[in-house]
Amino acid sequence: MVSKKIVLHFPNKLVDQPIVYKLVKDYNLKFNILKASITPKEEGLLVLELNGEEKDYKQGVNYLKESGVKVQPLSRDVVRNEAKCTHCGVCVPICPTAALVVDPLTRKVNFYNDKCIACELCIKACPVRAMEVHF
Amino acid sequence: MAKTIKEINEKIKKGKAVVVTAEEIIDIVDKKGLAKAAEEVDVVTTATFGPMCSSGAYINVGHTKPKIKIGGGKATLNDVPVYAGFAAVDIYLGATALPDEDPRNKLYPGDFEYGGGHVIEDLVAGKDVKLVASAYGTDCYPRKKLETWVNIKDLNEAVLFNPRNVYQNYNVAVNLSDRVIYTYMGTLKPHLGNANYCSAGQLSPLLNDPYYKTIGIGTRIFLGGGIGYVAWHGTQHNPTVKRKESGVTQAPAGTLAVIGDLKQMKPEWLRGATFHGYGVTLTVGIGIPIPILNEQICKYTAIKDEDIWTQIIDYSENYPQGKGSSLGEVNYAQLKSGHIKVQDKDVPTGGISSYSKAVEIANTLKTWIKKGDFLLTEPVASLPGEESGYTFKPLKERPLDK
Incomplete structure (x- = not known):
């Protein structure tokens, strides 16, 4: 079994297609929507957590790519601009998944992007705008 | 044996001064004892890097041809209004100023993307900044409009002058209400969702010199990456708050007004900052040396996080309504552990500084x-101390229709 978080970009021609339905029906994948937004006539963005057999997951992602959906791993979604971060720590209690944690020795804030669910709460909580969303 | 600042400066000039940070002195005193530590160590360096809203810079932009009197008129830097109530081309840029067209919190809770603090950072970074001014025109200053790019290197003077920085201790902010609140202490989640604090604790300047024995008017300091000076006690200076036996205040107390040449400073130590739903400010880096003149001063600098206590304040009701009651006292070791107990609840902590x-x-x-690049100074005058009776008073409002 695999469990992966991915970011899907739907070009406008696909926005009205039942793509996620096919992931369930044809590839037996369970999905959990972490974020969704559609700009009519432009593009759709969907952040999904997919669960299923490794083989099914690979085939499902292939299906997405062949359909014209751009697929990215979620870890590239929220990034920290290292030059801007002052390591104050105000983001730490805001982060719901402990992806932002103070190192007790260096007193610097570590960002574990594998734990990040791209909820974006840190984006506006950061006084120096060091947390950035990259689509 | 007691030392003088003059003696310490002689050692600094010869490259023989023993200098340690306020963190390092803790172990030295623990290992060697107070007497030996005080004898061996000459200077302890303290520092803080946090948002300080009462900050700003005064600037002389130079005269135009024909001349303009911005004084009494209006001016902006990158669309951020500056104070123009001085002579012809002197202006003051405050850290919390916002462009006139900024929606503030009309779009709740308010993004506050750019303001005075950011202009100061851009100026210090050497970026060109847009100056727009309008004036009423006089016989000696006929010009009425000015629009130009300016750069810090071309300004006659650019001086950082902050009326209140370096708070001696600060509140821990929590939210007892059932909605998210947006404060200068960060976003506070409902029902004690988080507790934010803002002090460098054992490294913080005035917590290492609790009775202002060495830090006074004229003290030379690290300011925003350059050299600055303590100009005066800061606004809201409040030396009479309650103290622990160590002398360390248990609530916000002393403050400093500081001044220094903005042209020498560095953008990494003067950072524009935004508090979501609150506004903009300037994060200021300040370092203050403490000369170890005797054992008592050495003892003050060896203060540890676990011995510095502060008050937990509810920012949903108590702080905005000016009710002073504290929800309890915690120390900085507890705050830095990542969790504190408030009303029997385990609350995660976040730093602002x-x-x-x-x-x-x-x-x-x-x-x-x-x-040997930085010599210590004798204070020209002392800051008002605990014995002065100097306090921080609320405003007594009086009705106008009397």
């Missing part, structure tokens, strides 16, 4: 002093 950046400043100042 960067401890790791404060360590960097304390080490930079240490290097400057060791290399």
Whole structure:
């Protein structure tokens, strides 16, 4: 079994297609929507957590790519601009998944992007705008 | 044996001064004892890097041809209004100022993307900044409009002058209400969702000199990456708050007004900052050396996080309504552990002031002093102390229709 978080970009021609339905029906994948937004006539963005057999997951992602959906791993979604971060720590209690944690020795804030669910709460909580969303 | 600042400066000039940070002195006193530590160590460096809203810069932009009197008129830098109530081309840019067209919190809770603090950072970074001014025109200053790019290197003077920085201790902010609140202490989640604090604790300047024995008017300091001076006690200076036996205040107390040449400063130590739903400010890096003149001063500098206590304040009701009651007292070791107990609830903590950046400043100042680039100063006058009776008073409002 695999469990992966991915970011899907739907070009406008696909926005009205039942793509996620096919992931369930044809590839037996369970999905959990972490974020969704559609700009009519432009593009759709969907952040999904997919669960299923490794083989099914690979085939499902292939299906997405062949359909014209751009697929990215979620870890590239929220990034920290290292030059801007002052390591104050105000983001730490805001982060719901402990992806932002103070190192007790260096007193610097570590960002574990594998734990990040791209909820974006840190984006506006950061006084120096060091947390950035990259689509 | 007691030392004088003059003697310490002689050692600094010869490159022989023993300089340590306020973090390092703790272990030295623990290992060697107070008497030996006080004898061996000459200077302890303290530092802080946090948002300080009462900050700003005064600037002389130089005269135009024909001349304009911005004084009494209006001016903006990158669309951020500046104070123009001085002579012809002197202006003051405040850290919290916002462009007139900024929606503020009309779009709740308010993004506050750019303001005075950011203009100061851009100026210091050497970026061109747009100056727009309008005036009423006089016989000696006929010009009425000015629009130009300016750069810090071309300004006659650019001086950082902050009326209140370096708070001696600060509140821990929590939210007892059932909605998210947006404050200068960060976003506070409902029902004690988080507790935010803002002090470098054991590294913080005035917590290491609780009775202002060495820090006074004229003290030379690290300010925003350059050299500055203590100009006066800061606004809201409040030395009479309650203290622990160590002398350390248990609530916000003393403050400093500081001044220094903005042209020498560095953008990494003067950072524009935004508090979501609150506004903009300037994060200021300050380092202050403490000369170890005797054992007592050495003892003050060896203060540890676990011995510095502060008050937990509800920012949903108590703070905005000006009710002073504290929900309890915690120390900085507890705050830095990541969790504190408030009303029997385990509450995660968040910092507003960067401890790791404060360590960097304390080490930079240490290097400057060791290399002989930075000499200590005798204060010209003392700050009002506990015995002065100087206090921070609320405004007594009086109705106008009398």
